[in-house]
Amino acid sequence: MNRDQRVARPERRNEVDADVIVIGGGLAGLVASGELTRAGKRVLIVEQENEANLGGQAFWSFGGIFLVDSPMQRRLGVRDSFELAWQDWRGSAGWDRLEGEHPEDEWAAKWGRAYVEFAAGEKRSWLEEQGVKFTPLVGWAERGALTARGHGNSVPRFHVPWGTGTGISEPFADKARAAAGAGLLTFKFRHQVDALVFEGGRVTGVRGTVLAPDTARRGAPSNREAAGAFEFHAQAVVIASGGIGGNHEQVRKWWPERLGTPPRKMITGVPEHVDGRMLDIATEQGVRLVNRDRMWHYTEGLQNWNPIWPDHAIRILPGPSSLWLDARGRQLPAPGLPGYDTMGTLKILRTTPDIADYDYSWFILDQSIIKKEFALSGSEQNPDITNRDLALLLRSRLGRSAPGPVEAFKEHGADFVVADTLPELVAGMNKLTGDDLLVLDDIEKLIRARDNEVVNPYSKDLQTMGLRNSRRFLGDKLFRVAKPHRILDPAHGPLIAVRLWIVTRKTLGGIQTDLRGRALGVGGEPIDGLFAAGEAAGFGGGGAHGYNALEGTFLGGCIFTGRTVGRSLAASL
Secondary structure: OOOOOOOOOOOOOOOOEEEEEEEEOOOHHHHHHHHHHOOOOOEEEEOOOOHHOOHHHHHHHHOHHHHHHHHHHHOOOOOOOOOHHHHHHHHHHOOOOOOOOOOOHHHHHHHHHHHHHHHHHOHHHHHHHHHHHHHHEEEEEOOOOOOOOOOOOOOOOOEEOOOHHHHHHHHHHHHHHHHHHHOOEEEEEEEEEEEEEOOOEEEEEEEEEEOOOOOOOOOOOOOEEEEEEEEEEEEEEEEEEEOOOOHHHHHHHHHOOOHHOOOOEEOOOOOOOOOOOOHHHHHHEEEEEEEOOOEEEEEEEEEEEOOOOOOOEEEEOOOOOOOEEEOOOOOOOOOOOOOOOOOHHHHHHHHHOOOOOOEEEEEEHHHHHHHHHHOOOOOOHHHHHHOOOOHHHHHHHHHHOHHHHHHHHHHHHOOEEEEEHHHHHHHHHHHHOOOOOOHHHHHHHHHHHHHHHHOOOOOOOOHHHHHHHHOOOOOOOOHOOOOOOOOHHHOOOOOEEEEEEEEEEEEEEOOOOOOOOOOEEEEOOOOEEEEEOOOHOOOOOOOOOOOOOOOOHHHHHHHHHHHHHHHHHHOOO
């Protein structure tokens, strides 16, 4: 059965409902729509959730943006360049599927280079023109695998916008609302796409199910009760429907053997509706999906004490001082250091034979470390930056206590143990898990060995060297890295242990696209009338990140692919 037969329309008609249909009201879809309406094109956004969810996952994020050689970096003494950033990107991506007639990484590598050029060029100025404003803060995220040509950021590149994720998503959502007011854009909320419509090999529309109204708050689960059917037509369709992070069944299905076995228990960093449904629909209709075994899941997850969606996770963005232990109480080997190598740490946790049966690990730290080094992902967890409150920012980041949301997790979170002495702490850790795997004497030896290293300006310990290297960067010294000290020094107490879970988050593979954003078919040819952007396209080409991301690149990838697709269509229609 060919594609036309599978999705043949019940009746033919000549009129179109818009110039372009965009599937998904997240950041990539909004950016593409903005480029189209600015060019005078008519856009219809089809979104399965209600209006409260406009902006998608970006709204919930910390909002970090990867920029290269920015004024903010230069003010903090950071020397960056396109050449260094491209070296880091290539070393992180590790594209290795470049052979054969239609290589999976062929377009991914081209998109990766184009994105780094964008980040080193007009990205900052263009975002500021769209209404995005940046704080002076630049973070050093994903420091990498400890080699110059390997994975990781050689310098700090994680730029924080005022408003966190809302500061990125809302300017584009506002533009979409304004375009709707001007009659150039139509929203169709609670419309779930079930199929692409083909005519003569060209995509000419979408059809699907109208879902019953639902007033659930942003991010909360909504009903899937059918209330009707729809079919819309346009000159082109853009798939911007996101990834699979909210669907643990899909995550387990595509979990790669190189990362061992998936945990029995994972927690979820995105709303439940991020289910990958549209990706399966696309591949069933002849769209080429590649690199589906590449994914990005964090290893520093907390169970949210105040959840919005099922298994709602909050990720710790850690500084480099905490001691990271596996479930049996052994220190993780490099590159399993806090803030260094996400996939490297995940591999350690899931492939080490005697800990793979345990779904958690531990941070051990103290009050001085938590107040300086713990940041939490999410716009709602950072009210100072989200609400653009400079006074609160200075109080919360430079004050005597940890930021309010961090203290709230310490008080209410199910994964925190707080104690005045190490015997009390280890007893509390064993009580929390109920498996009595931790031996006090072993953990005390680890901590004392670590403490013996930090009292001198020199060290043979990789983590201690990294800690001191971090404090040479002014931004980390002021805001992110505690002054080196002994964890067992009572002056820095109380002692804190944090149980960490794996957080499902991003899909690194997806619909293969060329540099215009055209979706490719199984034979590698562009499908007329079909485009893809954002996470659904693997942030460009079906895998612009390769095996590893450099952080601050997910929102940026949505922006870059959405802008590219919007401009491509605006020029061709």
